[in-house]
Amino acid sequence: MEWSGWLRSLTLFVFVISMMFGSLSAQRMIAHRGTVKDAYNFWFYVPPVIAMPDSAVVPPLVIDSLKGEEGDLLEAMVRKPLVIFLHGASLRGTNLSQVRRYGTLDALSKGLNLDAYVLAPQHPTGGWQPERINRLVDWAMERYAIDSTRIYVLGMSMGGFGTIDYASEYPNRVAAALALCGGDTPKTNHKNLLKVPLCILHGTNDHSVPWESSQRVVDSMRAVGDTTRLIYRLLPGQNHSMLSHYFYFKSVYDWLFLHSTTDKWRPVRRRYGFIGQLAQKHPSPFEKSDKQITIK
Numbered sequence: 001m002e003w004s005g006w007l008r009s010l011t012l013f014v015f016v017i018s019m020m021f022g023s024l025s026a027q028r029m030i031a032h033r034g035t036v037k038d039a040y041n042f043w044f045y046v047p048p049v050i051a052m053p054d055s056a057v058v059p060p061l062v063i064d065s066l067k068g069e070e071g072d073l074l075e076a077m078v079r080k081p082l083v084i085f086l087h088g089a090s091l092r093g094t095n096l097s098q099v100r101r102y103g104t105l106d107a108l109s110k111g112l113n114l115d116a117y118v119l120a121p122q123h124p125t126g127g128w129q130p131e132r133i134n135r136l137v138d139w140a141m142e143r144y145a146i147d148s149t150r151i152y153v154l155g156m157s158m159g160g161f162g163t164i165d166y167a168s169e170y171p172n173r174v175a176a177a178l179a180l181c182g183g184d185t186p187k188t189n190h191k192n193l194l195k196v197p198l199c200i201l202h203g204t205n206d207h208s209v210p211w212e213s214s215q216r217v218v219d220s221m222r223a224v225g226d227t228t229r230l231i232y233r234l235l236p237g238q239n240h241s242m243l244s245h246y247f248y249f250k251s252v253y254d255w256l257f258l259h260s261t262t263d264k265w266r267p268v269r270r271r272y273g274f275i276g277q278l279a280q281k282h283p284s285p286f287e288k289s290d291k292q293i294t295i296k
């Protein structure tokens with residue numbers, strides 16, 4: 001056996017042994033301030049993973065050192081999706097704890113089981129800037145075993161606008177997107193949006209961001225091409241805050257995870273059950289929980 005082949009086999013062997021005698025690392029929710037230049041402060045959620053003793057994750061370097069069948073096996077066992085959660089205007093500021101008032105992070109603290117990394121930036125003021133979000137994604141990709149073909153973005157209100165803009169700026173990076181009661185901005189590239197499996201939902205009784213805001217996105221997309229990758233639903237009688245409940249439905253993330261940038265033709269998965277779940281009762285998304293926080 002060649003030296004390189006022996007080394008690959010040894011690395012895989014060490015990993016398998018670590019899984020047998022290692023432990024299941026606890027999930028971590030870490031606050032980062034000033035970590036990434038010209039970006040946002042952010043929360044980063046690390047899901048529970050099988051890890052070597054005293055290690056949180058198997059670093060990308062270990063995975064990338066393996067080639068062939070060994071590397072494919074290790075990658076399939078380790079790499080996980082990345083979910084980007086973009087908050088609305090009410091959570092802007094410099095107090096990172098605000099970002100946990102509602103949304104994906106709050107859902108995780110209330111028991112949502114999500115086998116994925118979560119990136120939740122905080123915008124201090126103004127609207128979301130896709131390039132600043134993308135610097136955070138690059139940071140995460142360099143440090144964690146993230147599946148680069150399964151990066152998802154979702155957001156509500158201002159976060160819905162940010163979701164549309166980020167997906168339109170980086171259509172080859174975003175595997176799927178969910179925009180709740182959002183809209184577009186002058187920087188939106190509607191032709192690029194046609195490349196992304198995208199779900200847009202808006203309540204007809206929304207007095208904060210009228211449903212026509214989402215309708216304009218759809219009309220602009222239809223004006224420039226084929227919208228076969230788009231799911232668009234107006235929700236009769238639903239107001240602005242009601243749509244925040246979608247962040248708490250496991251089926252929302254299951255739908256996102258059905259998509260990959262490696263899918264042939266990148267079709268949108270039209271079998272979905274989460275849209276009808278909004279009528280079900282759900283605990284208030286504004287209950288606070290400060291468990292498992294690490295401040296940086």
